[in-house]
Structures are given as structure tokens and as C-alpha cells.
Amino acid sequence: EPEVTQTPSHQVTQMGQEVILRCVPISNHLYFYWYRQILGQKVEFLVSFYNNEISEKSEIFDDQFSVERPDGSNFTLKIRSTKLEDSAMYFCASRDRRNTEAFFGQGTRLTVV
Amino acid sequence: AQTVTQSQPEMSVQEAETVTLSCTYDTSESDYYLFWYKQPPSRQMILVIRQEAYKQQNATENRFSVNFQKAAKSFSLKISDSQLGDAAMYFCAAQNRDDKIIFGKGTRLHILP
Numbered sequence: 634e635p636e637v638t639q640t641p642s643h644q645v646t647q648m649g650q651e652v653i654l655r656c657v658p659i660s661n662h663l664y665f666y667w668y669r670q671i672l673g674q675k676v677e678f679l680v681s682f683y684n685n686e687i688s689e690k691s692e693i694f695d696d697q698f699s700v701e702r703p704d705g706s707n708f709t710l711k712i713r714s715t716k717l718e719d720s721a722m723y724f725c726a727s728r729d730r731r732n733t734e735a736f737f738g739q740g741t742r743l744t745v746v
Numbered sequence: 747a748q749t750v751t752q753s754q755p756e757m758s759v760q761e762a763e764t765v766t767l768s769c770t771y772d773t774s775e776s777d778y779y780l781f782w783y784k785q786p787p788s789r790q791m792i793l794v795i796r797q798e799a800y801k802q803q804n805a806t807e808n809r810f811s812v813n814f815q816k817a818a819k820s821f822s823l824k825i826s827d828s829q830l831g832d833a834a835m836y837f838c839a840a841q842n843r844d845d846k847i848i849f850g851k852g853t854r855l856h857i858l859p
Contacts, residue, residue, distance in 0.1 A: 666846060666847075668847075670789070674851075675837075675849050675850065675851045675852060676791070676837060676849040677849075678846050678847070678848065681846050689846060722789050724791060726847075734779075734781075734793065734796060735841075735847055736793075737783075737790070737791040737793075739788075739790045740789055740790060740791070742789070
């Protein structure tokens with residue numbers, strides 16, 4: 634069964650460092666998303682991506698964040714200068730045009746120290 | 747804007763009993779989708795059940811069923827014959843067609859042996 638794959642599963646980084654979280658969506662899916670879940674809190678929308686551009690972003694998604702689909706298969710989330718409050722679980726999701734159900738990856742746990 | 751409200755932060759149920767998790771939502775759209783996701787300790791997001799708003803029939807998936815009250819904007823999840831493996835965080839979510847998913851704050855479900 635096709636699935637969304639995220640790497641790494643856990644990343645520890647120093648405050649101020651750049652991190653790149655990687656996602657491989659299900660092939661032939663066209664819509665891509667990043668969500669964030671701070672421990673013990675709700676799952677929050679960060680950004681949606683379609684047709685090689687951002688279609689919507691939340692207030693959380695400030696200039697420190699960027700997304701890219703560099704090679705037609707990977708979908709990355711970059712945080713330029715991490716802060717302690719960026720520590721969270723980050724989920725990637727994708728869906729195709731016909732079926733609205735979004736499939737989630739297993740998440741990347743980011744710890745900023 | 748869409749909102750999703752889960753008013754029960756935690757619930758407990760005896761193994762083999764039935765439990766109902768509540769969810770209300772608000773949307774101005776007529777065409778939308780509703781979901782229940784399960785998040786076990788691994789923090790992976792697992793789709794439990796989905797409901798399309800235009801369908802009057804309540805969705806069911808084995809021991810999981812929903813009570814969808816469109817006029818009241820209510821979407822509760824019933825788990826029958828609760829099992830220890832059902833212990834998890836449960837998130838109610840809503841999505842307007844071709845839009846992002848919005849999550850509630852979640853309900854932590856404990857299963858008592």
C-alpha cells in the first residue's frame with residue numbers, strides 16, 4: 634500500500650541552526666501539506682503546496698520557513714534558524730485530485746536544544 | 747473559517763464497553779468532509795473513519811461508527827467493544843473540499859482493563 638514517508642524520524646538540532654525535514658509523498662498525488670504538533674497540543678496547519686507553489690500558509694509559517702519540491706518526488710520543509718519553540722512533531726501529508734482523503738506520514742520529531 | 751471543537755480532553759472506558767467521543771464543527775460550506783484520526787503513543791496519525799457531508803448515511807468501519815448530525819454540526823465517534831489497543835489520542839477534523847484539514851484539540855482515550 635502506498636504511503637507517505639518522512640525522514641528523519643527524529644532530529645536534534647542546536648538553536649539557530651538550519652534544518653530540513655524531508656517527505657516523499659505518494660506518487661501521483663498533487664497536493665502537499667505540512668502540519669506541526671507541539672507536544673500535548675493540537676495539530677496545526679503550516680502550509681499547503683500545489684502546482685509547484687504555496688497555495689496557502691498559516692501565521693506560523695513566517696520567513697523562517699520555506700518549502701520546496703526540488704526533484705518531483707521529495708517535498709521539503711526548511712527552517713532557517715531554529716528556535717526552542719520550533720520543537721514539535723512535523724507531519725507531511727499528500728492527497729490526489731480525486732480522493733480528498735489526505736494521507737499522513739509518520740512524522741518527524743524535531744528537538745531544538 | 748472552519749473550527750472544530752472537542753469538549754472532552756480525556757475519557758475512560760472499561761474494556762469491551764462502548765464509548766462515544768464528541769465533536770462539533772463550524773463551516774459555512776455545504777460540501778465538506780469530516781474525519782476521526784487516532785494518534786497512538788508513536789504519534790503517527792492514523793485515519794479511523796471519514797464522512798462526506800453530502801452522504802446522509804453514517805459511516806462505519808468495523809467497531810467504529812459515527813453519528814453525523816449535519817444540522818447540528820455534530821460528528822461523534824462511537825467505539826464498540828473497546829480494546830486495549832484503542833487507547834490513544836483521537837482527533838476530530840474537518841476539511842472543506844479542496845482545502846486544508848482543520849483539527850480539534852483532541853480527546854485522550856484510556857481503556858481500563
